[in-house]
Structure formats: C-alpha cells, structure tokens
Amino acid sequence: MKVIKTQNYETLSKEAAKIFIEIIKKNDKAVLGLATGSTPVGMYKELIEANKNGLDFSKVTTFNLDEYIGLSKDHDQSYDYFMHDNLFNHVNIPEENIHLPKGDGENPEEDAKKYENMLKESGGVDIQVLGIGVNGHIAFNEPAEELKVETNIVNLTESTIEANARFFNSEKDVPTKAITMGMGSIFSAKKILLLISGENKKEAADYILRSGKIKTECPASLLHLHPDVTVIIDKEAFGE
Numbered sequence: 001m002k003v004i005k006t007q008n009y010e011t012l013s014k015e016a017a018k019i020f021i022e023i024i025k026k027n028d029k030a031v032l033g034l035a036t037g038s039t040p041v042g043m044y045k046e047l048i049e050a051n052k053n054g055l056d057f058s059k060v061t062t063f064n065l066d067e068y069i070g071l072s073k074d075h076d077q078s079y080d081y082f083m084h085d086n087l088f089n090h091v092n093i094p095e096e097n098i099h100l101p102k103g104d105g106e107n108p109e110e111d112a113k114k115y116e117n118m119l120k121e122s123g124g125v126d127i128q129v130l131g132i133g134v135n136g137h138i139a140f141n142e143p144a145e146e147l148k149v150e151t152n153i154v155n156l157t158e159s160t161i162e163a164n165a166r167f168f169n170s171e172k173d174v175p176t177k178a179i180t181m182g183m184g185s186i187f188s189a190k191k192i193l194l195l196i197s198g199e200n201k202k203e204a205a206d207y208i209l210r211s212g213k214i215k216t217e218c219p220a221s222l223l224h225l226h227p228d229v230t231v232i233i234d235k236e237a238f239g240e
C-alpha cells in the first residue's frame, strides 16, 4: 500500500486526478471505477478541467460502486444524478459507456447479478477510486462479521444513514437499502485509489495506516491485501 500525504483536500484532489489522467493518457479505452460522496468531487473537477484542455473521454467506460435502492435515476439524491451533476454532464463520455447499478428495478437481486456480469464482461476496471465511510466502509460494504464478494443488496447501518442524512430533508428520507459492488468486485480492479479526507475519517485512517491489522469490521483495511493500492490522505485525516 503506497501512501501519499497531502496538506489539504485541494492537493489531495489534484494528486488523485493526476493518477487518473495518466491512466487515460496511456489507454484511451480505460475502464474507470468511480465513486460518489463528497470526497471525489474535487478530483472530478480536475478531470473536467483536463477534458476542457483536451483529454479525451470519448472511449472510456465507467462503472460506479453503488446506488440507493428505491430512488429513480432522476431523483436528485440518486447516485446516477450525482454522477451526472458532478462529472458526466461536463465531459465527453458517451452515455452508453456509463454504468451504475440500478436502484429502482423490480428485482434488485437480479439487477445485482446483471451488474456483476457486466463488470466481468468489461474486462475489469483499470482504476477504481474509493472514498471511505467514517465507519471504515468502502462502497456500501458495511462493517460486519462477514462481507459479500459480489454485487449485492445491503441494509445500510445507522451510522451511514446518519452520515448521509445531510443530503436529505430528514433522516427518515434516507433510503435504508443499497445495491453495491461487493469486496471481490472492488478487488478485481487492477489499481485502487483510496481517498481519505477530513478529521471525521481519522479513526478509520488510524486503524488502516497505523494498526498493522485488518478486520472485516473495517472493510477498507482489507485493501492491504490488494497488490496495487495508493492511499491519498490529507493532513486532517492523517494527523501528526
């Protein structure tokens, strides 16, 4: 696990974008694994700038990690909407190259299987960006005794619902279920970029970077087992 420490969120975003840009420059058909949440937004802004300055996204493919169950694509808190608002509407990625798990299907379990198959058929994600939950989750793989391997349907933990309530009118409006890539789906990416920003992530960051241990109760800690992970962490999250 390679660790890059940055002074602040802005430099974290620039470092992260640099790594994505390098990959796209090397391979204009790169398969990008994308994430929602506030952490990658700065990196997406940098990618939009790079696109304006000539970096071509017309042949890349994207796969997102997760989606709320019960929200349609046009709901302003759906991850589909978020991704269009923060990235897809501003770069030249063709709509047909964009993949997100379906949150409002008749049969979520079936949709999870289909998504996993699409991911496999893509030939694998070249680079996956991840944020981290205050509880150490990655995508919606919540702390638990056992973690799922493939894309599946999960119940969100109370702490995740609380953390995400800031985006909804009230906590009761936050969906309680999500469709998410599993740990195996995430680990199938050739390269993983974990972004950790802000003081509220310090406890999870400490466990991952200082304990020398892994546990399923901190899903992100299992990233120590992946052969190509870069963590970019800002001072607030890393501490002294």
Ligand code: PGA
Pocket (backbone or CB within 6 Å): 036, 037, 038, 039, 040, 131, 132, 133, 134, 137, 138, 139
């Ligand atoms: P955040 O969410 O980037 O909004 O902090 C990250 C996550 O919950 O995975």
